[in-house]
Amino acid sequence: MSSSSHPLRRIAVPAFGPSLLFGIGEGAILPILPLAARELGSSVSAAALMVALMGIGSLLSNLPASLLTMRFGERWSIVAAALWTALGMALCASTRHLGVFAVGCFMAGMSQAVFNLARQAYLSEAVPVEWRARALSTLGGVSRIGMFIGPFVSAAVVHQWGLAGAYGLGIGALLVAAGVAVRIPDLAPRTVATAKLSFASTLRDHRHVFLTLGIGVMLVASVRASRQAVIPLWADHLGLSASVASLIYGLAGGIDMLLFYPAGRVMDLKGRRWVAVPSMVVMGTALLLMPFTHGPWTLLIAAMAIGFGNGIGSGLIMTLGADHSPPGERARFLGVWRLMADLGSTSGPALLSFLAAAMSLGIAVASTGLLALAAAGVLGHWIPRTGKH
Template identity: 30%
Template sequence: MATTAPPKRPLIERLPRWLRGPLGPLLEYPQLLLISIATVLVMAGQGVISPVLPLFAAKFGVGSAAIGLTLSSFALARLLLNIPLGLLSDRYGRRLLLVSGPLVTGIGMVGSGFAVGIVDLLAWRFVAGAGSAMYMTGAQIYLTDISNPTNRARFIGTNQGALLLGVSVGPAVGGVLAEFWGLRAPFIVTGIAALFAMVHAYFKIPETRHLALAQIEAERKPSIPGAPAPVAPRREWLRFATSRDFVAISFVVMAIFLTRTAGKQTLMPLYAAENLHMSPGVLGAVFTVMALINVVLLAPAAVIADRYGRKWSIVPSSLVVAVSMFMLASASGYPMFLAGALVHALGASLAGPAPAAYTADIAPANLRGLAMGMFRTSGDVGFMIGPPLLGALADATSFGWGLAANGVIMAAACLWFLVIARETVGRGPAKQPAVAKV
């Protein structure tokens, strides 16, 4: 007598419990997996050049302030294009940005690798920043299209994990490429990775603009037949933008991005190379370990933010990062530098998705898109002004004083948020409804 084999359990149920949290969304929702693959490819390229970009720029005989501009020009493109690209996506669709973004990034990276002077490098970095803005804006809108309010943070957090994974595998590769084939090689490899992301997006990622159009049409219908459609109160966006909570979180986000680009990506490599004589390969390995710590602690950080509140993540994280900057500023050898780098990675990991979650908590329902756009702009301001500002300070004094000033800015943002901002209580886990079908 034939026996019927028992049905196989879904793959997610066969995973160890500790893997279900980070991998569950990817296995449950194919659309999320597709965008996460593209994010890994794009961000791996960004990670490849992170430890060598300051060293490459320094070869042109410029100071720390000019070296910092290589990051600021990248951020300036994002700052200028975030809103126009969002409007472009609303009119012509998400795939336009998701496909052309990696292409433009690849062109900018390859051009950077062939730069013959600092002006050339700054121009190509602006092009690469434009491509990054195109992809990241398209990805954020895509994630919003395929999710709903009960699972949107989970989706964004998963894509953030993909972003961190891409960044984590890049620095070690960049360091090895630079040591064996020169400082131009990482830029060429980054361009190739971006082209792979473009091909993947073109063939695998579907258009989702119709989902947004359907939601907009549904929201325009009044809840009571015959009643006028709801209209957002005038100046509500201004009240939100000037509220104490949003101003406080904007200061924190600006300080986080300033620290990321000025402290970590500009002053740390220069300090290690010039004061400690650290090779690109060793520096790349240090950056890789820091990024891997961020990946590992992303899920626990999200749990802390949801279970105990956003401030329990944001405030300790900011304080620990500030302490790490002071440790790096006083490092006179490898042990203190490595300890400062480890403390920095732990502190940066504590925040996780908490700043974005806090912004979503305080945003009015009808202003969520604008709120998240303003949130990203706050980060891009810090991204842009940090490297030249602290680079100029380092030129006038020393790398140590530049890192210490970074610590002061981070501590000030932390204390401001602690005193001014209100706590928002995280909600418990909710049953996840099905994702909108593309």
């Protein structure tokens, strides 16, 4: 087959390689951050806050990330993000002060925003529209594979060299990611004038998209973030051991991880609605049924259904953002788009926590399922039926 029939082949290694390595680097250090914070004398709640700082750093950096990408281009923004994360990890590894450790975690979150936006903007421009969903779903899938591999490799390294080994693995993966990203082919020069554009004009000109599909994207992100807490929390509610809970979570993640390319192919050939609506309906139904599970096998079935639903939606948020982002202000539009998604990711687990404390965990889980069905309704109504921009 010729490279023209497969436009992803030309940019596969430089475009997807950094995402895989970035995922491995982050996956390597995420499990050990709370442990490292505890070694520095933090409380359990403060240790949890160190991980949350990465999400906060990403949330607050989405709009600046778009400005950085517009100023220096996608390639050098990806390189800078990988190096900045490596610097943050080095700061965490070298300090004995909890405040400096927190700065390192925040730096890693900042670079997440830059890296994710720049790679999305690059593929949105570099790949023909008829291959866009496959490119972006593959991008999301490769990142998930990296995040899946990272903790396992990190566990072996920590066993041999302690926590310092995990930092070394993460930093090494990110430095290689930066080296690979340098080889990303340059895009054609942009011809659309953007000097008079601003975030205010972007919000004004595209308010209809943000207030319709944008709300749907916030709901999707909320459900996706909540599902990561739902499975272990319900396993604990059922009295299952930590090892069984981890196994169930891992199997659900494996199903999730394997479906990214079929999801992108369906979106490209049939339209975005064919993936968006089933993804949320499957997740919503599984979450509504989860409070009725009563043991490891029934929980496994529900968890794998959640993984399947999330897997077939791989790349959905990025693809919808790329579809509606105008070429002349793509990075600025995607900055707002990713900010809305991150707001959903932040609010979902917070709502789950509130409902679990105020009512019960079962009601909280079921409410997350209702959010998923609401997302299916919003996306089903507002996504164009052809799936094309």
